[in-house]
Amino acid sequence: MRRFVPMVFLLAACGGGDAAPRADLVLRGATVYTGEGDGAAQAIAVREGRIVWVGAEADAEAWIDAGTEVRDLTGRVIYPGFVDAHAHFGGIGQRELTLNLEGTDTKDAFLTRLEEAVARTPKGEWVTGRGWIETFWDPPVFPTRHDLDRIAPDHPVLLTRADGHASIANSAALRLAGVTGATPAPPGGAINLDVDGEPTGMLIDRAQALVRRHVPETSTAQLERAMELASERSVRLGWTQVHDMHGSWDEVAMMRRLYDQDRIKVRLYKTISGPGEQADSLIALGPQPPEFDDRFELRAIKIVVDGALGSRGAALLDPYSDDPATLGLITTDTVAVKAMLRAALRGGIQVAGHAIGDRANRLLLDLYGDALAAVPTAERAIAEPRWRNEHSQIVQPADLPRFAELGVIASMQPSHAIGDLHFVPSRIGLDRTAGAYAWHSLLELGVPVAGGSDAPVERGEPMIEFYAAVARKDLQGRDGPGWHPEERVTREQALAMFTRYPAFAAFAEDRAGTIAVGKRADFTILDRDIMVIPEPEILQATNVMTVIGGRIVYDATSGSP
Ligand SMILES: [Zn+2]
Incomplete structure (x- = not known):
């Protein structure tokens, strides 16, 4: 080749x-x-x-x-x-289109940015946004509806935390949605209450939908504009390609339209979400030849095996250290995934599986291993399927060599480590940090480590990712117990994580990287x-x-x- x-x-x-x-x-x-x-x-x-x-x-x-x-x-x-090997392109654009709250390192900065958005929005219209993280604030506590009410008494406001697992609503938004202290939280969600039994405005996980369903739907024109903005932002920051880690055929159609109109400039390596009919139809079609002068490629499926660590949704083998009743969640139908993986091997389709917790990582490796054993090379459309483990975040050290044995690519986001490691040792215990965010160990084992940002979950800036990979310290230069500085990589390795390995992960090492x-x-x-x-x-x-x-x-x- x-x-x-x-x-x-x-x-x-x-x-x-x-x-x-x-x-x-x-x-x-x-x-x-x-x-x-x-x-x-x-x-x-x-x-x-x-x-x-x-x-x-x-x-x-x-x-x-x-x-x-x-x-x-x-x-x-x-x-x-530079290539962002794991991001959510539409989400990046949505964040640009609405109110982008990334980098609001103080509560004042957060409120100031809201104030600016309120000033340019007609009274009564929604102000929505995403990207705040209170852990950087002093004190690191959630905002309340009262904070927002002071600035936006006449606009319904809904601002989503960077990770997407929580939102803050103001009083006008709660009123529109009919959420009071007496509203029951939906399963998998929580409505935080203050000492008087009134909502603080914080809506956790599935409770966000109580308010979000009252926000006017995004029009096709707005979705297109969001993608255009995501492309503009990506190339401004220096990304030349983004691996877009979820998707539908509707989105694919929209992207093709936008390439046709030259409104997307950055290269996209697009995935379709699975398992299900949408993924099955990609398997039936097989890998699509590169389109629009090699700028758009479609040959991969994204699956999500578990939740996230912040909300204790990541699936662990042993209970959470700070919540012994919780093991986290397996979020996919493993029976359907099994059948899909075999079909994907026969059809030559790459699979990228989200796995955060050590139970999810082991399960994903097991599922990949079973499929690879069940479908011999002669029956595969592509001998080397290059399946990917998206995040590879908390891995039992014994499972690390299995990446190399199975030919699995580790797709990892250095910024997750330097944000998460502030709370991870208490959440999972120091022992389990041994195989956490283990970029260097995986590289030493010969595993290609494709670097990404997971934007808009993280800010999505190449220099933050590169710095996190080589420094393994937070943006203020701090680290602590359980940060495992031995997992830092050299500058050459970090450069490969954002150039050569993503090219390999996209079957493009002969053309790019x-x-x-x-x-x-x-x-x-x-x-x-x-x-x-x-x-x-x-x-x-x-x-x-x-x-x-x-x-x-x-x-x-x-x-x-
Ligand atoms: Zn992601």
């Missing part, structure tokens, strides 16, 4: 003969990290969306003629295009060298240009330095 690259290399190398080599785009004057473990390069030539040359500044001139766009990137650093002749011209260009600067400074690194398929889709190089 590597034949393609050397062939194009030969063509490029021969170009110096009678026909002068010419590039559509030349980037020069930069520091180039190719991700191929090589020496220094300063310049890249691109033709028809592919890399045709990478080398020394002095040799760049040969690729330039009157039709070549030349960009001098002196002082900037070029990396292979490093800067090499013949590969896609996808680049993330930063204002500083994250391979050498001090750790805390990584968080200050800024994307200044994003190139996808040789096209500059984001450019801040002409602005202020």
